[in-house]
Amino acid sequence: MNFRKFRLLMSKYGFSIIIMLAELALTFWLFFLLGRLTPILWIVLVFLMSVATVLAIVNRSMAPESKVTWLLVSFTPVIGPLLYIMFSERRLSKTELKQLENLNKMKFREDNSKHLRQTLKEENKSAYGIIKSLLAMDHNADVYDGTDAQYFDLGEEMFASILEDLKRAEKFIFLEYYIVEEGLMWDSMLEILKEKAAQGVEVKMLYDDIGCMATLAGDYPKRLRAMGISTHKFNKVIPRMTVAYNNRDHRKILVIDGQVAYTGGINLADEYINHIERFGHWKDGGVRLNGRAVKAMTRLFLINWYINRGEITDFDKYHLDNQAGEGQGLYIPYGSGPKPMYKAQxxxxxxxxxxxxxxxxxxxxxxxxxxxxxxxxxxxxxxxxxxxxxxxxxxxxxxxxxxxxxxxxxxxxxxxxxxxxxxxxxxxxxxxxxxxxxxxxxxxxxxxxxxxxxxxxxxxxxxxxxxxxxxxxxxxxxxxxxxxxxxxxxxxxxxxxxxxxxxxxxxxxx
Missing domain, CATH: 3.30.870.10 (Endonuclease Chain A)
Structure with missing residues (x-):
């Protein structure tokens, strides 16, 4: 057993996993106990559950592959229907539904993008159709010009650029990552973040709790808050069975002053910059945006921050005038996620x-x-x-x-x-x-x-x-x-x- 797995097993996450498995086992045990106490009622209940589950699956809008899989599972007496009830779909709480309603009321698309879209429609209808489809699915997305883009073909190259941009931060820094692990990469960034927070720069950080449960201590947000960094976990792990754990925050977003933004496949751990070797040479990449399109990256972070924290965020406060780049082309930063947050894939x-x-x-x-x-x-x-x-x-x-x-x-x-x-x-x-x-x-x-x-x-x-x-x-x-x-x-x-x-x-x- 490697160190990561051992630390996970001995942490609060290991305890939570044990509790959740016990909760699952208890649910099945109680159901089978009902069968011993009242066999006739149990048979009727099992039959009704199976029929109801099959009807629900057949009439539900989902991918054919998912539908077939769940139908096969549902034919397993008792276990199949219970698994479908517990894990087939995330159900939002009243608070989350209210948050989603508030987000849907917000208008993010700007008037100046109408001109860009109309021009594109006249020049290239095929390209216009691809972008129009994206905007129809993600109402928070928009089309931007006036943006410089720099592509990085290795994590170590992007890391060097990130450090320089962090040092120039004056107003705010937003970070949202799936994996964060102490080491050269994160420690180097953290030193700058601590310094900037002490200078009055607003620093917000969101990381996925499950993604980091083998890399960070359970109380890590408290440590960062003590440094002046407002930090929270996405989908915080608690000892309770919930389908919400299936919806993880796999995003990688870094926004600095609303002027510069980074994204790509690169998490904040040393294998991503080849400082340590895991699975041979680690080939990754990303992009740095400078200009108008950064506004959409800022918004993507704030939306997930809002969903996770339940705080009404003044989006306009962080939508600063972007120092428009001189680069050519159009840029559409967009998000994707589970239903019902996103109605389409x-x-x-x-x-x-x-x-x-x-x-x-x-x-x-x-x-x-x-x-x-x-x-x-x-x-x-x-x-x-x-x-x-x-x-x-x-x-x-x-x-x-x-x-x-x-x-x-x-x-x-x-x-x-x-x-x-x-x-x-x-x-x-x-x-x-x-x-x-x-x-x-x-x-x-x-x-x-x-x-x-x-x-x-x-x-x-x-x-x-x-x-x-x-x-x-x-x-x-x-x-x-x-x-x-x-x-x-x-x-x-x-x-x-x-x-x-x-x-x-x-x-x-x-």
Missing amino acids: VGKKVYQNLISQATDYVYITSPYWIIDYDLTEDIKNAAMRGVDVRIVTPYIPDKRLIQLITRGAYPDLLEAGVRIFEYSPGFIHSKHVVVDDEFAVVGTINFDYRSLVHHYENAVLMYKSPAMEDLKADFATIFAVSEEIYPHTIQTSWYQRLMKDIVQLFAPML
Whole structure:
């Protein structure tokens, strides 16, 4: 057992997990006890529960894969219906519903973006359609010009830039991350944050409690608050069974003074800057925005801060006049997340629209590959249309079972003409898409069910940004050092295929 797992087991999180498992066991025990005390009533109740569960699943709007999986589970007497009731869907509290209602009343789209959208519609209807669809799904998103974008192909390069920008902060610093771990990267940033907080700079930090339960102590927010850093956990772990734990905050957002913002796949831990080695060379990337589009990044942070804290935030207080950049192109920072916070699977739909309308090439990097039938068919169809579709996944995985499922998807894609590469130097964690020298996506959204369905995510859709040239050049470098996978090179045993099929079956509900 490594140190991370041992610390987790001995922490309050380990205690909470034990309590939650006990709560689950008690629920089942009480139900079966009812069967011993009143068998006839129990049989009737089990029958009614099973029928009601099947009807609920059949009539519920959900992905076919999820529907099939839950139907299979529901046929297990007692256990299936109870699992569906407890874990199938997050139910918002009255407070959360009120927060969501307040957010929906807020108008964030600016009048000047109408001109940008109309101009785009006249120049490129296909591109306009992709952006219009995104704006229809995420009402907090908007279109921005006047923004400079800088692409970083390695975490260590972005880290150096972050330190310099933090030192220049004068008004506020917002941080939202899935993983934070003490070490060179975080400790270096923390020293600057402490200094800035002492100078009167407002520092707010939000991190995912489950994402950090093996890396930070349970009382870590108190330590940071003592330094003047307002810190809170997203979906704080308590010893109680709740489906809310399935909706984690996987976002990576850093905003400084409303002028500069960073996002990408890079968390605040030393493996992301290759200061320590985990799974070979850690390949990651991100983007720095400077200009008008930073307003949307600020808003994304404040929305999750509001959802988590329940505080009415004066959004305009932090929407400062951006020092407009001189860069070309359009930028649409956007969020994605679980229902009912987001009514559509924003991340998935953006990927689908880009892939479906591609005419020349589609390049994708993702550490995991567990996607549904619809998205798979869109990718295959693009390749069959003659589009050069290339996918890069890790050669050295961080989760071997996930790599088994990822590799299990290769044969179907290869048969359609998709080219697949594995990053030979180690683990590629970036989530990037570039299409036809027109569009690119840099953000946190993996090609898997967790990112596309369950997690709070964010990304930036870029249209004809100069930064895309650097991103495309990075893909060329990745292809050069990666091993291309061919149908005759795939070797899997019956056991591997069986495990892949079983896990793939239950992936939609995990």
